[in-house]
Amino acid sequence: MSRFRDLFDPASPVILDAGWATELQKRGLAPGESPDAWNLARPDDVEAVARSFVEAGAQAILTNTFQGSPLALARVGLDGEARRINEEGARLSRRATGGANVRVLGSIGPTGRRRDLAAEAFTLQAEALAAGGVDALVLETFGDLAEAGTALVAARATGLPVVAAFYFDEASGEPRTADGSSPEAIAQAMAQAGADAVGANCGAGIAGFAEVCRRLASACDLPIWIKPNAGLPTIVDGKAVYETTADAFAAALPELVAAGAAFVGGCCGTSPEFIRALRIAARGRGPAR
Incomplete structure (x- = not known):
């Protein structure tokens, strides 16, 4: 059994949180502004978003640190604050749980930078999130499998369980990561490298995720993490608008669980309403893979 799966009640699926950037944008986050900087500048808003996911029924919530590496924060002149931004992100999400039995998971995104620079950045971020609790x-x-491998080494050094989730583009009709890797190649590589769970997030919408989920599950024995977008957005008056409803999103849950998903939540365009719908859909289901 995966160390990550052991953090949760065996009754599955575990319902995750929704789109952090989507909710922060509702509170005034401007295009191009660093969401992670809000951990210091607007902590009350960050905690409120985390709390909204808890109140909606999420059993695990992320931290507001997806682009909290010093490399990403250097673009807004905050690389020197990276450690504090990550520690505060962890503490804000922890405080938002209010003592409830909700797990807090530290979010780390890709850097797209050279391996030596990325390794140092991932190490700082992972250590700060661990210190934050x-x-x-x-x-x-x-x-990119190579970058994910670098991040996984840094994350595993903390001693915490680690989930590795990838973006698969299906524009060609076949799900592939940016470096051309298939779901099977991703699952096998991450299992061999010591990940505690593997999965997919973001993407063009929930419709294609069952197939990706099945293929990930077929290639490894790790729990599968699934967090799709609410479809692709259209831009209306300068804002991203997603047409997928919470009920339509949650209707896909049985197929995802049948495909092997043990953890399901939402990415861009999803909200606490989506989490409530997923919790309703999850009621009465037996243990997942």
Whole structure:
């Protein structure tokens, strides 16, 4: 059994949180502004978003640190604050649980930078999230196996369980990461490298995720983590608008669980309403893979 799966009640699926950037944008996050900087500048808003996911029924919530590496924060002149931003992100999500039995998972996104620079950045971020008190680390939206491997080494050094989640583009009709890797190749590589769970997030919408889930599950014995977008957005008056409803999103849950998903939540365009719908859909289901 995966160390990550052991953090949760065996009754599955475990319902995750929703789109952090989507909710922060509702509170005034401007295009191009660093969401992670809000951990210091607007902590009350960050905690409120985390609390909204808890109140909606999420059994695990992320930290507001997806682009909290010093390399990403250097673009807004905050690389020197990276450690504090990550520690505060962990503490804000932890405080938002209000003592409830909700796990806090530290979010780490890709850097797209050279391996030596990325390794140092991932190490700082993972150590700071661990110091802030997260229960596990989540590598999100990775598209390159080599970079994910570098991040996984840094994350595993903390001793915490680690989830590795990838972005699969299905534009060609076949799900592939940016470096051309298939779901099977991703699952096998991450299992061999010591990940505690593997999965997919973001993407063009929930419709294609069952197939990706099945293929990930067929290639490894790790729990599968699934966090799709609410479809692709259209831009209306300068804002991203997603047409997928919470009920339509949650209607896909049985197929995802049948495909092997043990953890299901939402990415871009999803909200606490989506989490409530997923919790309703999950009621009465037996243990997942």
